[in-house]
Amino acid sequence: MAIHSPESRIWWNEPVARGELVWVAIAFVWGLIMFFMMIYWHIYGKQNLSAVVGRVDPEVYVGKVEAFTEKYKVREEGETGIPVAKPEAGGDAYMVARTFEWWPVLELEKGKSYKLHLSSADLQHGFSLQPTNINIQVHPGLEHVVTVTPNESGTFGVVCNEYCGLGHHVMGGRIYVVEPGQGG
Amino acid sequence: MIYIKDSPALAGTKSQFVIAWEGFMAQDPQPETAVAPPERIPFMQRLLDNPFLLLFLGVVIPTVIYILWGVMEITQIPLAK
Amino acid sequence: MSSVAIESRTLGAIAAKFRTCPATGLKVDLAAQALIKANAVAAVVFLAIGGIFGLMVALTRWPAVHLLSSDMFYLVLTAHGLDVLLLWIIFFEMAVLYFASAVILSSRIAAPRWAWVGFILMVIGGLMTNVAVLQGESTVMFTSYPPLKAQPHFYLGLILFAVGALIGCCVFFGTLVIAKEERTYEGSIPLVTFGALTAAIIAVFTIASGAIILIPTFLWSVGYISNIDTLTYKLVWWAMGHSSQQINVSAHVSIWYLIAAVTVGAKPLSEKVSRTAFLMYILFLQLASAHHLLVEPGLSSEWKIVNTSYMMYLAVMGSMIHGMTVPGSIEAAQRKSGFTRGAFEWLRKAPWGNPAFAGMFLSLVMFGFIGGISGVVLGTEQLNIMMHNTLYVPGHFHGTVVTGTTLAFMAVTYLVVPLIFQREIIWPKLARIQPYLFGIGAAGISMFMMGAGTLGVARRHWDLAMTDAALPYGYPPIASLMLGLNGLSAIMAATGGALYVVIVVASILFGKKVDETNIGTALGPMPQRVVRDAVTKYGNAGSWHLPGTYVLVTVFFGAFVLYYFVNWKYLSELWPMQ
Numbered sequence: 001m002a003i004h005s006p007e008s009r010i011w012w013n014e015p016v017a018r019g020e021l022v023w024v025a026i027a028f029v030w031g032l033i034m035f036f037m038m039i040y041w042h043i044y045g046k047q048n049l050s051a052v053v054g055r056v057d058p059e060v061y062v063g064k065v066e067a068f069t070e071k072y073k074v075r076e077e078g079e080t081g082i083p084v085a086k087p088e089a090g091g092d093a094y095m096v097a098r099t100f101e102w103w104p105v106l107e108l109e110k111g112k113s114y115k116l117h118l119s120s121a122d123l124q125h126g127f128s129l130q131p132t133n134i135n136i137q138v139h140p141g142l143e144h145v146v147t148v149t150p151n152e153s154g155t156f157g158v159v160c161n162e163y164c165g166l167g168h169h170v171m172g173g174r175i176y177v178v179e180p181g182q183g184g
Numbered sequence: 185m186i187y188i189k190d191s192p193a194l195a196g197t198k199s200q201f202v203i204a205w206e207g208f209m210a211q212d213p214q215p216e217t218a219v220a221p222p223e224r225i226p227f228m229q230r231l232l233d234n235p236f237l238l239l240f241l242g243v244v245i246p247t248v249i250y251i252l253w254g255v256m257e258i259t260q261i262p263l264a265k
Numbered sequence: 266m267s268s269v270a271i272e273s274r275t276l277g278a279i280a281a282k283f284r285t286c287p288a289t290g291l292k293v294d295l296a297a298q299a300l301i302k303a304n305a306v307a308a309v310v311f312l313a314i315g316g317i318f319g320l321m322v323a324l325t326r327w328p329a330v331h332l333l334s335s336d337m338f339y340l341v342l343t344a345h346g347l348d349v350l351l352l353w354i355i356f357f358e359m360a361v362l363y364f365a366s367a368v369i370l371s372s373r374i375a376a377p378r379w380a381w382v383g384f385i386l387m388v389i390g391g392l393m394t395n396v397a398v399l400q401g402e403s404t405v406m407f408t409s410y411p412p413l414k415a416q417p418h419f420y421l422g423l424i425l426f427a428v429g430a431l432i433g434c435c436v437f438f439g440t441l442v443i444a445k446e447e448r449t450y451e452g453s454i455p456l457v458t459f460g461a462l463t464a465a466i467i468a469v470f471t472i473a474s475g476a477i478i479l480i481p482t483f484l485w486s487v488g489y490i491s492n493i494d495t496l497t498y499k500l501v502w503w504a505m506g507h508s509s510q511q512i513n514v515s516a517h518v519s520i521w522y523l524i525a526a527v528t529v530g531a532k533p534l535s536e537k538v539s540r541t542a543f544l545m546y547i548l549f550l551q552l553a554s555a556h557h558l559l560v561e562p563g564l565s566s567e568w569k570i571v572n573t574s575y576m577m578y579l580a581v582m583g584s585m586i587h588g589m590t591v592p593g594s595i596e597a598a599q600r601k602s603g604f605t606r607g608a609f610e611w612l613r614k615a616p617w618g619n620p621a622f623a624g625m626f627l628s629l630v631m632f633g634f635i636g637g638i639s640g641v642v643l644g645t646e647q648l649n650i651m652m653h654n655t656l657y658v659p660g661h662f663h664g665t666v667v668t669g670t671t672l673a674f675m676a677v678t679y680l681v682v683p684l685i686f687q688r689e690i691i692w693p694k695l696a697r698i699q700p701y702l703f704g705i706g707a708a709g710i711s712m713f714m715m716g717a718g719t720l721g722v723a724r725r726h727w728d729l730a731m732t733d734a735a736l737p738y739g740y741p742p743i744a745s746l747m748l749g750l751n752g753l754s755a756i757m758a759a760t761g762g763a764l765y766v767v768i769v770v771a772s773i774l775f776g777k778k779v780d781e782t783n784i785g786t787a788l789g790p791m792p793q794r795v796v797r798d799a800v801t802k803y804g805n806a807g808s809w810h811l812p813g814t815y816v817l818v819t820v821f822f823g824a825f826v827l828y829y830f831v832n833w834k835y836l837s838e839l840w841p842m843q
Contacts, residue, residue, distance in 0.1 A: 002522035012229035031578025054264025144562035157738025161723035242466035246551035
């Protein structure tokens, strides 16, 4: 009985039923498989989070994003006045999270790689790219550089999925992915 | 056990202890005890029967692997280019 | 109570009063009994409050209802997390620790006055934090990530609560020492107590981590410290936030063994295997705090993989072992009672009308299939990219903390009321359906939130349609359906939860007193004729033949492997990134 002390003084040496041992072995091996699956994916998989990160003053980061946006601005987003920036393929793209927006809007080309810089100007935010469903935490003071290669064209929403205050649910952003040579 | 001096029930403890000590020092093997030596408890069972050793392991392992290792990595984040 | 012997055991100046439990023959220290009652009652009060908040959250997420304003939604969500994830659970765990040490070991409890100090600190702390949240200036969510700042008494309340809980853990360890010194048991402590020890060890790490991070955060909130590093906060905070849920796992697994022992007379298949499984928890379960930091910048993949996998999934192995040995021990006991036909007669003829057993078995199955599998998938480094901070996360932990822990705690209450409060359960017919109502409702909450999370829906988000956003994103329409079904499930679970609170409170106040004449019926329907048979030892372990359990774990393992690799398939379709 689980509410009584073990019946024999030395229970460690009692035999264990075979079915139980087999299950323990299965659980152990399955654990190893799941463990090595993560390592395997780092070597052969294409979706791994970048480890490129540096400390940055939030104001300095905002300055970098503004300079980037000025250089690569191609138009404004509808009537919102939010700039749309189209970085060079293979180059750097910047986005800043701040209460309550993702800024600026980006336009990327399908199949091209970009170094996407993410950081926050104030609180923690969550970069949630939809509908592809990529979710990355964004901290103030940490500049995270993720190399992404969009593999489908279309309009993608960026939702904030880390609670950042009472206006959290209006915090949105956008990334356009166009066929190479189009857009602008 | 703090109040051992006040306890009439434990008044005889000391003399019994002395007797036992003398018996031990005499190194005179008693035939009864020689026949049935207490079975040695396996190491793993002794570990599992020791709550404070388990407490030590259960606090130190995550503190080292999770917290200290993690804090070390955070302090080593370089400045952004 | 004339027939119940009240016995005093005196050691020097320390005197403890005992009564003998008519069902188990255990000696119950009356000081421990009072502490168990107080902690259990406080737990149920916070469950009731937090449960109402939870229903309001679910009804707001349901787009067709959208109950609360955005400000109120975030406030209520903060309070919901605190009240049920921390207060309900930890108060109940204190009751479990005192029960598993003093009562099960027939010992006097160590330092009951200190235990009361701890209890009072926990009550003051819990109320203080609730007040801070309800005042409206501390809507920072349960996690309170800086630089988001709450009022100082929000943090102070949590610190007081943690100190109180730490005192409770010390009392537990002290009681273990006393019981051993006074030889109230022979040999090793019982398995249920060992499970509680596991919970207490994890609790010490949890509470210490909480103190390490909340004290500076409190000083920051009053202006003595200028800056809290966001990532360090998160790292240490989750050593509390996630490990506190690991206390739950250890406590509710221990309760599974307890209920199986009392209701069907189950005996652990192997002490060695079950205790080794708990040892894996003690050593590695806390590492899973890393589950919350898998898409964080600034921590290496090596750190993430070692920690998120609980050191090569050894703690998952522990859970898989319990997932087999608990039903296995029930099958073995039932077969000994004569239910030997086919693979599943033991399960069909199990005491499903006993809310303690039904709640326990539902908790076991749903914790494994819903909470357990989703937790491992969610906690896989790369798969987390598709799930972090989506509704999949609350979906997962409602599978563990609600269908697992809360349901197990509810189930054991149906034994605690007759054994400790010495009252019969009032309205046994309502009590019979309560675990099903609550369990199925909670399973719905969990699954539909995971469904919405798979579609990318953000957690802690008031407006699915993002109506007022300059750049809104429209989730697929099926997400609305998921959140509607989540709302309906929440209504069902809330009904079950309300029923639980009403039954427990009414039974404590108005239930028939329990003594040795009616303790048998008070514990609910049992497969054995009388309870005394159920709790006496019988036979040796012998050679187990457990075909039903083998079928159950095979189905579980198949579901696990399939779901795991399906998610890798989904991951491979995302935008490549490095």
